[in-house]
Amino acid sequence: MSINFDLNDLQAFRAVVENGSFRKAADAIRITQPALSRRIEKLESALNVKLFERTTRKVSLTTVGLAFLPQVERMLDDLDIALMSISEVASTRMGHVTIACVPSAAYYFMPQVISAFHRLYPRIKVRVLDASANEVNSAVALGEADFGVSFSGTLASEVDFELLLQxxxxxxxxxxxxxxxxxxxxxxxxxxxxxxxxxxxxxxxxxxxxxxxxxxxxxxxxxxxxxxxxxxxxxxxxxxxxxxxxxxxxxxxxxxxxxxxxxxxxxxxNVGLIKRRGRTLTPAAIELEQLVRQMPARSAGH
CATH class of the missing domain: 3.40.190.10 (Periplasmic binding protein-like II)
Structure with a gap:
């Protein structure tokens, strides 16, 4: 069997999985929806399998697609990690990372964190969802944010909490x-x-x-x-x-x-990181998460 697909096709596949629709996936990777459909069709044709079940309401993975997903994620993540480790290449990496953060923590954490991240990866955009604790919790649980910074309290069952400071x-x-x-x-x-x-x-x-x-x-x-x-x-x-x-x-x-x-x-x-249980962060999100962890704990009374 001739394997006739490339990295762009694999990225399109992951984008559809992460976004749950062709329209949102096309927006996420900044191509047109017809172009995205062509990439998926090319991938399915090369593998001679059907990866998605498509209805008017939703897009879901087939059994074969579910089995293929971990392999694609591993390949793309390994490639990203390799590229991010090369300083000359890291500065040219593109994409975006979304962090949900309660406003008080955003005021403390985000200016220095985003500044440091931008120096390392100037072409990766950081989106900060500054919202209430309940909204931060929801954004992480639903996958709208890569991870969040909030305080412990009533957390959704889908998220884990890691203490940063008290x-x-x-x-x-x-x-x-x-x-x-x-x-x-x-x-x-x-x-x-x-x-x-x-x-x-x-x-x-x-x-x-x-x-x-x-x-x-x-x-x-x-x-x-x-x-x-x-x-x-x-x-x-x-x-x-x-x-x-x-x-x-x-x-x-x-x-x-x-x-x-x-x-x-x-x-x-208690202020800490919240992440959706079982979610694998992209290398860019991992880098941002590490910078958040490195923030020194400012004394409570200044």
Missing amino acids: ERYVVACRRDHPLAEREQVSWEEMYEYDYISLDKTSGNRMVLDQALLRSPAKKPSICETRHVTTMIGLVEAGLGVAAVPSIAMPAAGHPILVSVPLIEPEVLR
């Missing part, structure tokens, strides 16, 4: 606020001042509600937001104080904002 909650306030000079502040003391809180859709709100069952606020917040980064902006504008994860705070030396550790109780949050 951080504490702090009170964010302006330097001219009465709490700014304190070494630590109790939750009860913080609640004596005007404060900003998170709404019930926030994953952080769930963490705090569970931890503060015995330390409820004695008065309502003056404002609710969905994201921690918005809260910090409101604190900077002088609306009040806010309890936030330490990694969401600007680095020490910020001209307006300071953070003070919260106690009684001390509330901790």
